[in-house]
């Protein structure tokens with residue numbers, strides 16, 4: 001499965017700290033998100049959100065649909 005690139009959907013970035021989105025808050029990232037489905041390898045894993053069904057996202061990534069969980 002390909003790895004997501006910055007801007008894939010929903011203002012996604014592979015490095016949360018790179019986000020300048022108004023909703024981004026420090027410390028929030030994919031592996032702490034309810035949509036995170038767990039790491040597959042090397043810091044990359046699946047996201048359950050439909051807009052990321054065809055890519056792997058980075059544990060350190062972030063998008064504007066982030067919700068607490070993980």
Ligand code: SF4
Nearest residue numbers: 030033035036047063
């Ligand atoms: Fe990451 Fe959550 Fe967005 Fe999926 S929904 S890309 S796990 S922040």
